[in-house]
Amino acid sequence: MRTKQIHGQIVFSAQGISKSYGPITACDSVNLDIRGGEILAIVGDNGAGKTTLVKILSGAIVPDSGKLIRDGEEIKLTSTKEAHDRGIEVVYQELALAPNLDVVSNVFLGRELFRTFGFLPYPQVLARKKMIELARTELTRLGVNIPAISGLPVGRMSGGQRQSVAIARSVYWASDILFMDEPTAALGVKESKAVLSLIRKVADDGVAIVMVSHAMPHVLELADRVVVMRHGQKVEDCPAENLTVESLVKMIVGI
């Protein structure tokens, strides 16, 4: 389970991260600190290098140069699996939910609880009751409001409910650092609110959140700190409270 993190402590940092694709520099010696319990928003125009940076930090891409430091120790991430093992999870929005399965099956997908008979390794019988119980406890703790956790395929639920399930799953799997790509994209006003308050709740638990978003009002409402990327460089890194939508947009386009 999650090791208790102290709020504000640096849990993961990137030093001088660079990545080029041929002549294009997607990331140009970026330094970044990620702190427990803090919501960090990365903003920037399309092609500014946000996605590349997040992919490097979550193990999907290996950088050309630079160091990654997790809890004071230098690490190398060559796959998302290694990142998982170090408590780093990415919420792939609804992409990573099976629309034909119910909430419980989705929360435990790929890591199902099962029991076996005696010393026989197979069959691996699903411990369905246990999973329902655990999923219900976690969803209640996070205050996620969904119609049913068992029996109803998530494909029948609303976008916000699905997003909440995706987030709850990542949180359940004991991650210390959660990356989210456009967590409120394609959501209605009310649903966005629910998802935003869920993210806040997760951060209050000590989880470090890094979100990439184009929705400036959401960024300002939720983030503690904002990093602005432009042409692969980090051009701004400041507390969110000093910013307005206007000043943020100016930084993004560079005027």
Added chain:
Amino acid sequence: MGISAAIATVVLISGGVDLSVAAVMAIAGTSAAALMDAGYSAAVAIVVALLLGLFIGLLNAVLIASIGINPLIATIGSGFVVRGGAYIAINSRELNISNESFLFFGRKTIMGVPMPALIMISCFLIVGFVLKKTVFGQHIYAIGGTLNGSMARLAGVPVKRRMYQVYATSGLVSALGGLVLASYSASATGNAALGLELPIIAAVILGGTALGGGRGTVTGTLLGVILLGAISNGLTLRSVPFVWLFVVQGCALILAVVIDERRQRKETK
């Protein structure tokens, strides 16, 4: 047919399809017959035929999961190869099988229940249990839920390994079906179970399994098999010429797909 339909349900739920099942049934029968003809015991013949089915299933898995060929095309191709092999195994003759212990499978009854029915029911029970109650079954539904199992992969399901298991089992179980068929008819020919893959899929789809994967139950398939069986029995009893069976089965397949299509449209609404 019922035995193959049980495993075809699993393949279809995973979002794939295996059209080589009928050819695998044929080659299992002819290779076993050829071995017994050459003086080997029934046990050896059965084991070799089952391993052959498993091997063909693994080859299908290589084509589909490792090389990435569309399962429809891959298994049509391998089906042709295997069908050819089925004729070659017995030099295109028809072999009569007289080995008593081999005939046990298809012709004996236990407490009044014929062996083929017993084997089929066991297959359905096992497949039903695996699909509904095990980690493997859960993964099969998840893989079938999105195109190429892309979502399941992100969630950490070992998609490739599961596909190998699915197609290998499909080959193995189809071989078992072929052995039962050969035993029941006490003969083996290269054209055994010819064209049977389509009624099998028709039965599965009629039973409520989605053609695109992700949904279905083995109970539904059992009902589909019984329905198709009842239709063909009814035709025989009313002395309708055998050839009409193809027409009826073809119509049943089309009807099944139409029903599936309507159901999907209703769900996405």
